[in-house]
Each structure stands twice: as C-alpha cells, then as structure tokens.
Amino acid sequence: MDSLQKVRRGAILALVAAFMAVPALVAAQTTRPNIVFILTDNLGYGEIGAYGGGVTRGAPTPRIDSLAKEGMRFLNFNMETQCTPSRSSLMTGRWAIRSGTHSVPFGGVADGLTQWEVTIGEALSSAGYATGYYGKWHLGSHDGRLPNDQGFDEWFGIPRTTDESLWPSSPGWSADIMPAEQIMEGRKGSPSRPLAVYDTIQRRLIDAEITRRAVSFIGARAQAGKPFFAYVSLTQPHLPTVPNPSFQGRTGNGDWADMLAEMDSNVGQILDAVDRAGARDNTIVVFTSDNGPEFFRPWDGWAGPWRGQYFTALEGGIRVPFMVRWPGRIASGTVNNDIVHGVDMFATLAAFGGAAVPTDRPFDSIDQSDFFLGKRVTSAREGFPIWCADRLQAVKWRNWKLHFYRQDTMFDPPVRNPVPTIYNLYTDPREEKPTPDSWVVGPVLKIVGEFERSVKQHPVIPMGTPDPYRPGGASR
Incomplete structure (x- = not known):
C-alpha cells in the first residue's frame, strides 16, 4: 500500500469513526x-x-x-x-x-x-x-x-x-x-x-x-x-x-x-x-x-x-x-x-x-x-391525608374517603363529625351519602399513624418561622 492509499484509508477510517461517535454523543446529550x-x-x-x-x-x-x-x-x-x-x-x-x-x-x-x-x-x-x-x-x-x-x-x-x-383600585386603600x-x-x-x-x-x-x-x-x-x-x-x-x-x-x-x-x-x-x-x-x-x-x-x-x-x-x-x-x-x-x-x-x-x-x-x-x-x-x-390549613380534615384511600370534619364550602365553619363519615367514591362521587363500610377505618388510620410517627421524630416547621431554620438546632 503506497503512502497516498494509507492517507486515504486513514481518512476514511477517521470519518467512519466520527459518524459512529455522533449517535453516542447525541444519546449522551439527550439522556x-x-x-x-x-x-x-x-x-x-x-x-x-x-x-x-x-x-x-x-x-x-x-x-x-x-x-x-x-x-x-x-x-x-x-x-x-x-x-x-x-x-x-x-x-x-x-x-x-x-x-x-x-x-x-x-x-x-x-x-x-x-x-x-x-x-x-x-x-x-x-x-x-x-x-x-x-x-x-x-x-x-x-x-x-x-x-x-x-x-x-x-x-x-x-x-x-x-x-x-x-x-390599588379598592376604596380606602393606601400604599402607606x-x-x-x-x-x-x-x-x-x-x-x-x-x-x-x-x-x-x-x-x-x-x-x-x-x-x-x-x-x-x-x-x-x-x-x-x-x-x-x-x-x-x-x-x-x-x-x-x-x-x-x-x-x-x-x-x-x-x-x-x-x-x-x-x-x-x-x-x-x-x-x-x-x-x-x-x-x-x-x-x-x-x-x-x-x-x-x-x-x-x-x-x-x-x-x-x-x-x-x-x-x-x-x-x-x-x-x-x-x-x-x-x-x-x-x-x-x-x-x-x-x-x-x-x-x-x-x-x-x-x-x-x-x-x-x-x-x-x-x-x-x-x-x-x-x-x-x-x-x-x-x-x-394508594392514599393520602388531606389537610385544610393545619387541620387533618380527611383521608383518601383507594375509592374511599373518610372525613373527620364536615365543611361544604370554604366559608362554612368546619364541624367535627361525632363519627367519621365514609364515602365510596365509585357509588357516591359527590360525597353525599355516607356508607357503613367501617372496615375502611383500618387502612385510613394506618396512613394517619405513619404521619404522626414521622412528626414525633421530625417536628413540623411552624408557620412564620424565619431563616435560618435549623432542625433540632443543627446547622444546615
């Protein structure tokens, strides 16, 4: 093989290698x-x-x-x-x-x-x-x-x-x-x-x-x-x-x-x-x-x-x-x-x-x-707790909902239910007719219990806490 052929062969190999590298580069960029x-x-x-x-x-x-x-x-x-x-x-x-x-x-x-x-x-x-x-x-x-x-x-x-x-357009408002x-x-x-x-x-x-x-x-x-x-x-x-x-x-x-x-x-x-x-x-x-x-x-x-x-x-x-x-x-x-x-x-x-x-x-x-x-x-x-502000209002689990309080609109005062009300969202999607499926209380309380245990170990941050906040007094 003469020197010209070697140069051409080298150039072709380099070009092939470059084209082969392109998909790998694109893949790396788009991962x-x-x-x-x-x-x-x-x-x-x-x-x-x-x-x-x-x-x-x-x-x-x-x-x-x-x-x-x-x-x-x-x-x-x-x-x-x-x-x-x-x-x-x-x-x-x-x-x-x-x-x-x-x-x-x-x-x-x-x-x-x-x-x-x-x-x-x-x-x-x-x-x-x-x-x-x-x-x-x-x-x-x-x-x-x-x-x-x-x-x-x-x-x-x-x-x-x-x-x-x-x-700014309300009567009596002042930026002061x-x-x-x-x-x-x-x-x-x-x-x-x-x-x-x-x-x-x-x-x-x-x-x-x-x-x-x-x-x-x-x-x-x-x-x-x-x-x-x-x-x-x-x-x-x-x-x-x-x-x-x-x-x-x-x-x-x-x-x-x-x-x-x-x-x-x-x-x-x-x-x-x-x-x-x-x-x-x-x-x-x-x-x-x-x-x-x-x-x-x-x-x-x-x-x-x-x-x-x-x-x-x-x-x-x-x-x-x-x-x-x-x-x-x-x-x-x-x-x-x-x-x-x-x-x-x-x-x-x-x-x-x-x-x-x-x-x-x-x-x-x-x-x-x-x-x-x-x-x-x-x-x-499968489910999650529902807070209204700092009040645990309800828990949703699968197709059931358990309400600890009744509150129909944002302006209604929340009223604690003497017994939690349970709704089957498949048969009652508007949450109007409580069901006697009290067995649902078990998995619901499990969700509540898991949260409460975590709070004992890691207390919640009070609203209005200024910086720097350090949990347990430790630095960030």
Missing part, C-alpha cells in the same frame, strides 16, 4: 429530558375540553386537549386544598404541613419556604439543568425566599397572589398602609427587583408576559444544548378572572370563556416553542392545576362531576386536571383513574432527570416514573 411544567391557578376539574369543559364553558381548548391525546390523562390526580400548600408540596415533595406552608399567608409573618427546604428547582439545578420560573410563586415574598433563591437561574412573576391586584404587590424578576445570585405594581391593568397582561418569557427561555436553553426545566405558573383563572385585552370579546361568551381561550393559546405557544426548538421528543410536558375551582362570584369555576371547591377536602377541592406528554416514552391517548398526588412530582421528575432527592427529612413524594412509563400497571400510591 436527560427537558421538563416543561405548566401550572394553572384555581382551574377546576371540569373547565377544559378533555375533562368535559371547553365548549361547554364557552371556549374550546384544542391546544391543551392535544396533550391528553398525545400523552397520558389522569382522572384521579390530587392536590392540596389551597394555593400555597399545593405549590409547597409540588416544590418540596413534602406535605405542606411539614414546611410551615399549610395556609395562604395573609401578612404579619415570615411567609413561604425556609431556605432549609430543598426544592425540585435545586435538585434539577444540581443535576445540571438550566432552570427558569415564570409566574405566580406564593412561597415567599422577600429576597432569600424567592425562586432565584430556591434553585432557579431566573424568574419573573408575582411573589404572592392575584387578588392583590384589586388593592399596605404596600401593593409588585411584579418582579430576578437571577440566581442577585437580589430580585420590582418592575411594576400588580394592579388590574397588569393583571390582564401578565400571563402573556409569563408565556413570552417562558418561550424565550425554552428556545435559548434548547439552543445551548443543556437540559432545561421551565416551571410556568400561569395566574389564570384566579380572580379577578379577566382576559388579556387582545382576547376580550373573542368568544362572545363573556370574560371566563375569553380567559379560557387565552389560556389555551398561551399553552399552545409554549408547545410550539418546544417544537421550534426541535426538542419535542425529548421534552416532558405537564399541564395541571394547583387546586379546585374559584368560588367567588362572578368568577366561580366548575369542578365537573365533583362537589366542592378549593379550601375544602371534597373532591372538587382536590381533584384536578393533569396531563403529561413525553413522545415515544409515555403512551399516547392513555387514561387512568389511579390515585396520584402533586407531592409525587418531585420524586418522579427527579427520577426522569437523574436528580437526587433529600434523605435527611421526611419525604412524602413517591416516584411514579415507572407508572407513567407503563412499566407498572398501577400507581405506587
């Missing part, structure tokens, strides 16, 4: 999926088309419904009963009662998660993910407890809740007495900064800006070739339930329907951003709500077949829409009625992303990744 988690605010079970809403509520929701067709739709996905507790359990994988976040804060105390808590943002960031948070936080109002302090590279949104947008909520942004390692007062004008505009920033984050991070976690916390349909000006009058069916059309469009823009980035097949997309529907007129929502709304332990307060899509990994068009809880998202997303979960504290999150992927037929969870 960990991107994650887009879309959380709505007070969206009832029956609002969107895939759950019987959509056109029956005045506006079709084709983009949201597409997730149900292209992924898995859950009929028995549950959250905690209020905004802050649900967001806390999603973020920490722990019941909110453990973290001092069992209730919506109303001022006067240090609100939100202590820095001792480990968030899913921190876990995925430590695993190499780019992390962005866009929208309502409700887990801390000041530097040290905002998303950029809790594992997110950047954030934009509101620290608390949307009803505060009504303050009660400062207005601010729309804010921040980056990891730097203080967050206020951008504008969150008033009724900004309330109509904010979800469009949340969506715009989330879309920008997805495109930029996908181009950088780094796995990303985009947590998109829309403010709709929380009261005041009003649409963006560009959607007002769009449906002809009023503000609620116009808002629903806008929400569907915003979700569609996020899905399109994933597609444009060429990341569809390697991106997990989740769509859900933080709790049951609005109760205040004229903005009251719809819980579908269930009774109750947020702040109650009834199914209408805790059972929410949930869809997850991961093309080629999660079977499309599948529907199940097994119990899954929002608290399970930490362990499940951590498993998908190769992230570690905390081992030094009670961790209530159950890894449902095998269930989502079809590697196991049933959910890894």
Whole structure:
C-alpha cells in the first residue's frame, strides 16, 4: 500500500469513526429530558375540553386537549386544598404541613419556604439543568425566599397572589398602609427587583408576559444544548378572572370563556416553542392545576362531576386536571383513574432527570416514573391525608374517603363529625351519602399513624418561622 492509499484509508477510517461517535454523543446529550411544567391557578376539574369543559364553558381548548391525546390523562390526580400548600408540596415533595406552608399567608409573618427546604428547582439545578420560573410563586415574598433563591437561574412573576391586584383600585386603600404587590424578576445570585405594581391593568397582561418569557427561555436553553426545566405558573383563572385585552370579546361568551381561550393559546405557544426548538421528543410536558375551582362570584369555576371547591377536602377541592406528554416514552391517548398526588412530582421528575432527592427529612413524594412509563400497571400510591390549613380534615384511600370534619364550602365553619363519615367514591362521587363500610377505618388510620410517627421524630416547621431554620438546632 503506497503512502497516498494509507492517507486515504486513514481518512476514511477517521470519518467512519466520527459518524459512529455522533449517535453516542447525541444519546449522551439527550439522556436527560427537558421538563416543561405548566401550572394553572384555581382551574377546576371540569373547565377544559378533555375533562368535559371547553365548549361547554364557552371556549374550546384544542391546544391543551392535544396533550391528553398525545400523552397520558389522569382522572384521579390530587392536590392540596389551597394555593400555597399545593405549590409547597409540588416544590418540596413534602406535605405542606411539614414546611410551615399549610395556609395562604395573609401578612404579619415570615411567609413561604425556609431556605432549609430543598426544592425540585435545586435538585434539577444540581443535576445540571438550566432552570427558569415564570409566574405566580406564593412561597415567599422577600429576597432569600424567592425562586432565584430556591434553585432557579431566573424568574419573573408575582411573589404572592392575584387578588392583590384589586388593592390599588379598592376604596380606602393606601400604599402607606399596605404596600401593593409588585411584579418582579430576578437571577440566581442577585437580589430580585420590582418592575411594576400588580394592579388590574397588569393583571390582564401578565400571563402573556409569563408565556413570552417562558418561550424565550425554552428556545435559548434548547439552543445551548443543556437540559432545561421551565416551571410556568400561569395566574389564570384566579380572580379577578379577566382576559388579556387582545382576547376580550373573542368568544362572545363573556370574560371566563375569553380567559379560557387565552389560556389555551398561551399553552399552545409554549408547545410550539418546544417544537421550534426541535426538542419535542425529548421534552416532558405537564399541564395541571394547583387546586379546585374559584368560588367567588362572578368568577366561580366548575369542578365537573365533583362537589366542592378549593379550601375544602371534597373532591372538587382536590381533584384536578393533569396531563403529561413525553413522545415515544409515555403512551399516547392513555387514561387512568389511579390515585396520584402533586407531592409525587418531585420524586418522579427527579427520577426522569437523574436528580437526587433529600434523605435527611421526611419525604412524602413517591416516584411514579415507572407508572407513567407503563412499566407498572398501577400507581405506587394508594392514599393520602388531606389537610385544610393545619387541620387533618380527611383521608383518601383507594375509592374511599373518610372525613373527620364536615365543611361544604370554604366559608362554612368546619364541624367535627361525632363519627367519621365514609364515602365510596365509585357509588357516591359527590360525597353525599355516607356508607357503613367501617372496615375502611383500618387502612385510613394506618396512613394517619405513619404521619404522626414521622412528626414525633421530625417536628413540623411552624408557620412564620424565619431563616435560618435549623432542625433540632443543627446547622444546615
């Protein structure tokens, strides 16, 4: 073989080796999926088309419904009963009662998660993910407890809740007495900064800006070739339930329907951003709500077949829409009625992303990744306790529900039942006719007992606990 032939042969071998290395490189880069988690605010079970809403509520929701067709739709996905507790359990994988976040804060105390808590943002960031948070936080109002302090590279949104947008236009309100909520942004390692007062004008505009920033984050991070976690916390349909000006009058069916059309469009823009980035097949997309529907007129929502709304332990307060899509990994068009809880998202997303979960504290999150992927037929969870604020109100186990208190609406005073009432959710989904199936008390009390034993070893963090929090006096 002459020298020219050797050079050619070497070049060919090098080229073949390079082509053989490409799939391995691509595989290494795509092993960990991107994650887009879309959380709505007070969206009832029956609002969107895939759950019987959509056109029956005045506006079709084709983009949201597409997730149900292209992924898995859950009929028995549950959250905690209020905004802050649900967001806390999603973020920490722990019941909110453990973290001092069992209730919506109303001022006067240090609100939100202590820095001792480990968030899913921190876990995925430590695993190499780019992390962005866009929208309502409700887990801390000041530097040290905002998303950029809790594992997110950047954030934009509101620290608390949307009803505060009504303050500046309320008779008698004064910023000297009660400062207005601010729309804010921040980056990891730097203080967050206020951008504008969150008033009724900004309330109509904010979800469009949340969506715009989330879309920008997805495109930029996908181009950088780094796995990303985009947590998109829309403010709709929380009261005041009003649409963006560009959607007002769009449906002809009023503000609620116009808002629903806008929400569907915003979700569609996020899905399109994933597609444009060429990341569809390697991106997990989740769509859900933080709790049951609005109760205040004229903005009251719809819980579908269930009774109750947020702040109650009834199914209408805790059972929410949930869809997850991961093309080629999660079977499309599948529907199940097994119990899954929002608290399970930490362990499940951590498993998908190769992230570690905390081992030094009670961790209530159950890894449902095998269930989502079809590697196991049933959910890894059979039941869970239900708190209304710091009160253990009920326990759900399989298709039964045991209520320790009666409370039909968020404004009804809770009345302790002399004997716990038990409902079979198959035969009585509206929880109106107690059943004498008292044998259910056994497995229910087992769930309660496991929690109580864990609290004896690891006491709950009182609401309003300031930083630095050190369990048992130990440093973090």
